[in-house]
Amino acid sequence: MAVYEHGYKPYTGSLTPEWSRFLILPRHAFRDVFRSKFFIAFFALCFLYPLVAAILIYLHHNVNAIALMKLDLRELVPINASFFHAFVTSQCSLGFFLTVLIGPPLISRDLANNALPLYLSRPFTRKEYVVGKMSVILILVSLITWIPGLLLFLLQAYLEGAGWLGQNLRLAGAIFLASLVWIVVLAVMSLAVSAWLKWRVVASGALLAIFFIPSAFGEIVNALFRTRLGHLISLGAIMNSLWRGLFGLFQRQTGQIEGMRNGRIIEITMLEPPLWASWLALALICGLCVLLLMRKVRAYEVVK
Amino acid sequence: MNPVIELDGLGVVFGKRHILQDLRGTLNGRAIGLLGPNGAGKTTLIHTLLGFHPATHGTARIFGEDITTEARRIRSLVGYMPERDSFIAKMTCVHFVRLMAELSGMPPDAALERAHESLFYVGLGEARYRTLDTYSLGMKQLAKLAQAIVHGPKLIILDEPTNGLDPPTRLRMIRLIREIRDSGEARIMLSSHLLRDVEECCDEILVLKDGRIAANCNLEEERKANRKFIELEMRGDNRAFAEAVGRLGCEYAFTNERRLKLVLPEGVEIRDLYKIAAEREVQIRRLNYKRDSLEDIFLKAMEGGDTMVEATATPSATVAATGGNGNGSL
Structure with a gap:
């Protein structure tokens, strides 16, 4: 079918491996995503914290710099689990806003333009389509979360010298796993929202609402019933517990308050929900999102 | 294959x-x-x-x-x-x-x-x-x-x-x-x-x-089979004309008073039809070769159903219930 021949001819060349075809979607999506100057500016901003953290780690091991600043940086900002936990928390929060920017149009645009039959009439399955769309978020948010996190970890291990890497290997796992869990949750949630809401602004608003409204509701439950179980409906609180758990910083007891029982003032211990409950809540949220997603991602919807 | x-x-x-x-x-x-x-x-x-x-x-x-x-x-x-x-x-x-x-x-x-x-x-x-x-x-x-x-x-x-x-x-x-x-x-x-x-x-x-x-x-086979399928629009003594072409061995059917469909057997040409028409003072106003029978097939398949199908370029083909001897169908 050459331009000059004007005749129909079949394709006889080589084909790409089937397993790699889902990566076609992020490759084409990035073109669109990086067309926005606002997005590029925000994406660049996301690397500010890793840069500052890298400088801190460097200064930590530079005796001359510490002497020059006349500060005991080692005590002020210790490079430990809390340091990396703070890094992951901050970057994952930025990852959420990044997802709010890029997630909503990923599927809604295809649904609005009836593009799914075109994708699914090719040797390309629904699962590959969803994984391909998820990869857009997975790749971009990975670039600002666990990838710089692990680079910082390696920088610290290099500068600290022998022994530190072996003793703190758990931190590397925690950085990777904590980020990955959050990225998967974000990806699944934003795609589910994108599949059900066609308008970008509404979908972005819905993503923010899903994050903040249950959190506020959970706090009301906590305040009314003097409990911490309200955290189970707050995505932010669930993730915070899981991150703390992964970094070995989780504590169930988060305070004591005074309460009345039988006319007497007593101390009530506030206990966070156990970690297994947080994992379960997260799994339920993800399961629901996947269900919603697979219900909508079809070549044609059969109207009953 | x-x-x-x-x-x-x-x-x-x-x-x-x-x-x-x-x-x-x-x-x-x-x-x-x-x-x-x-x-x-x-x-x-x-x-x-x-x-x-x-x-x-x-x-x-x-x-x-x-x-x-x-x-x-x-x-x-x-x-x-x-x-x-x-x-x-x-x-x-x-x-x-x-x-x-x-x-x-x-x-x-x-x-x-x-x-x-x-x-x-x-x-x-x-x-x-x-x-x-x-x-x-x-x-x-x-x-x-x-x-x-x-x-x-x-x-x-x-x-x-x-x-x-x-x-x-x-x-x-x-x-x-x-x-x-x-x-x-x-x-x-x-x-x-x-x-x-x-x-x-x-x-x-x-x-x-x-x-x-x-x-x-x-459709190709149907088209081949229908090569000798002709539609005529006439004025005059159509019945006499039809009987005469019937004697030549043509199968025929009236679709309405003035329209006749017929299948030419081997050895019968169009000029034979004109001869008969001239002898019986019948005017042949229109003569069409019916090239295919898609609409016939479709309508037959629908059993005369009330469909929303656009008509083809070829003339309508509502087949009447008369044949070579006036009783068959085409």
Whole structure:
């Protein structure tokens, strides 16, 4: 079918491996995503914290710099689990806003333009389509979360010298796993929202609402019933517990308050929900999102 | 060689509604026309063949590959042009077609090259860098055709390809379909409720009615069989004329008072009819060779049903209940 021949001819060349075809979607999506100057500016901003953290780690091991600043940086900002936990928390929060920017149009645009039959009439399955769309978020948010996190970890291990890497290997796992869990949750949630809401602004608003409204509701439950179980409906609180758990910083007891029982003032211990409950809540949220997603991602919807 | 499509008791049920029921048959044509009134199950059949809907009963095979077990392989052999507007917003046409080619398994460079080629082939070469949302309806249809053929499939399924097209664009679309058919490199399945489109492109037809096969025949053979099929419009003593041509061995039937259909036997020529007309002082106002019988087949398949089918270019063919001796049918 050459331009000059004007005749129909079949394709006889080589084909790409089937397993790699889902990566076609992020490759084409990035073109669109990086067309926005606002997005590029925000994406660049996301690397500010890793840069500052890298400088801190460097200064930590530079005796001359510490002497020059006349500060005991080692005590002020210790490079430990809390340091990396703070890094992951901050970057994952930025990852959420990044997802709010890029997630909503990923599927809604295809649904609005009836593009799914075109994708699914090719040797390309629904699962590959969803994984391909998820990869857009997975790749971009990975670039600002666990990838710089692990680079910082390696920088610290290099500068600290022998022994530190072996003793703190758990931190590397925690950085990777904590980020990955959050990225998967974000990806699944934003795609589910994108599949059900066609308008970008509404979908972005819905993503923010899903994050903040249950959190506020959970706090009301906590305040009314003097409990911490309200955290189970707050995505932010669930993730915070899981991150703390992964970094070995989780504590169930988060305070004591005074309460009345039988006319007497007593101390009530506030206990966070156990970690297994947080994992379960997260799994339920993800399961629901996947269900919603697979219900909508079809070549044609059969109207009953 | 494997047939293009084999239907083996294929049935599809949505809820309690039987959309397709026990479809059986073998389709071998270079271009297969899928006909039927609205709601007959044409699009559902296409979707089932593509694996969009699971078959509830039976199965079907495309080039010998089973649709239930080899769906992925089948989709690599097939190019599909959907009926409704389908595209990816904010993309240039060449980017869109390239993406579709890559999803079919072509490497990026080859996909880009083929995208350019297929857009030139369908006549969108000059407009290929425009975004799809700026295209007219006709251009969108051509872009859909380009994405369906970009990976060089062995079977191209076209669902209502001429929907909403103006006459020149329709002619262009028909010409492209015929060119692809005549190249012999791909088989075509064309679903349409426009008999004229099917008549111009297809050599085999499958007529669906209420989810069942109402007719399945080879149009080429029908055309050959109907080479001597003539329609006359006359003024004068038509009955006497008819009896005279009957004595020549012609089978005939009146479609109304002034119109006569007849089949010329071997050895009888048109001039014989003029001779008889002159002898009986009958005027032959119009004489048409009825080249094919698609509308006949369709109407017969519908059993005179009240369909929304557009008439073909050939004259109407309501067959009267009289024959060579005045009692048969054609």
